[in-house]
Amino acid sequence: MTALSSSLAAFSVRSILRSPSLSPLSTHASVAASGVVFSSRRHYAAKTAAASDDGRTPVSDFYRARTRGAGIGLVGLPNVGKSSLFNALCGRQLAEASNYPFCTIKPNTAKVSVVDHRLIRLSALAGSSKTVSAQVTFVDIAGLVRGASEGEGMGNEFLSNIRETSAIVHVVRCFENAQIQHVDGSVNSARDLDTIDSELRLADLQTLDAFIEKAEARLKRTTDPTEIKLGLSAADRFRDLLHSNLQRLAAVQALRLTADEWQQLRLLNLLTIKPQLIVCNVGENELRTAEAENPHVRAVRAVQQEQGGQEPVVLCASLEADLVDVEDPEERQELMSEYGIAESGLEAIAGRCRQLLGLHSFYTVGDSESETKMWTIPAGFTAAQAAGTIHSDFETKFIHANCVSIDEILSSGVIPAKDKWRREGRNYVCQDGDCFRFQVRK
Helix, strand or coil: CCHHHHHHHHCCCCCCCCCCCCCCCCCCCCCCCCCCECCCCCCCCCCCCCCCCCCCEEHHHHHHCCCCCCCEEEECCCCCCHHHHHHHHHCCCCCCCCCCCCCCCCCEEEEEECCCHHHHHHHHHHCCCEEECCEEEEEECCCCCCCHHHCHHHHHHHHHHHHCCCEEEEEEECCCCCCCCCCCCCCCHHHHHHHHHHHHHHHHHHHHHHHHHHHHHHHHHCCCCHHHHHHHHHHHHHHHHHHHCCCCHHHHHCCEECHHHHHHHHHHCCHHHCCEEEEEECCHHHCCCHHHHCHHHHHHHHHHHHHCCCCCEEECHHHHHHHHCCCCHHHHHHHHHHCCCCCCHHHHHHHHHHHHCCEEEEEECCCCCCEEEEEEEECCCEHHHHHHHHCHHHHHCEEEEEEEEHHHHHHHCCCCCHHHCEEECCCCECCCCEEEEEEECC
């Protein structure tokens, strides 16, 4: 019996929600920088998610269509390497990493510039005075334990921190080390995955139960029950899926809703809707062979395949943290090659999270007196909406956009003359890697 099914046996779905505080995340550590935080600066929402012929859309598509800059939450059991990975991603020691549970209590938050090799080459070709990359916000959230949905280990507070993030990076311990205690006494990656997923599901069941209870009460008092009935219908279906698909998170995220039903549910900020990436934290000496030989990594991959989830990222958090301290780029690359590391943990996690959130990049090209910059937008944004991420007035005053693909520029090795850029109108759907020069009214 899984942790979730065991918990459900003792859990009354009709229990009243002990609502956690949904206050903004505390920023105990912050790296200030300008630019985009894995979303457009003005937080525009995509106009719509693509609907099928029946007018319904998978809930995951609705979620991705919402542009949110709250950041990527690192979650997991205590002592799995979350804080070490957080420090490696941030490039500095911001979070305490110690061998005891709950060494992190308040969430640590940092904005990190994302390495984009195309941007670096583009800026060099343009001779720009400055290169500005996009940013991602990472949030190190304290370790969850079994029973967190009912307040165990300050669980309500920690779960409320997860609600404020855009996506979840679930760090799973896949290394053996007798010197580092495991909260459950032994390393078992499949069990640990189930523990965290169970708590997220149980928390959502409580949220849905409270919503349904309040909606039913409102239904008795209202003279126009249309919106309330839409919300009740969507909440009932979502709750039923959480019960019936105990081992398939992908099935929950594939629930199809109408736009009106989604509007009723979206403010609940359900945890199981959030895109989730699994990171297997292995030992330093296992990196080259972990994919094939580490039994904990194999167990995680088997669970993900069974559930229809994403392929996990495999890394060593302690080694990633050590690489940050190597200042010489050639020495760092040599060390990465020695361990068979093709890309840094930051590049791997940031890239995968961009895919999960359905994000694209576009570029504005500067000269010797200006900057070349990378901007992040939701897939499906029009040229006018992309212009609006630079300045809100640009969307309304948009005339046209001169456009060329960054791949075309890099393959030719030269920035085309202005008259060689193609002209696109306001409804042009941006493609990942577009370079723009916007024309707007004064």
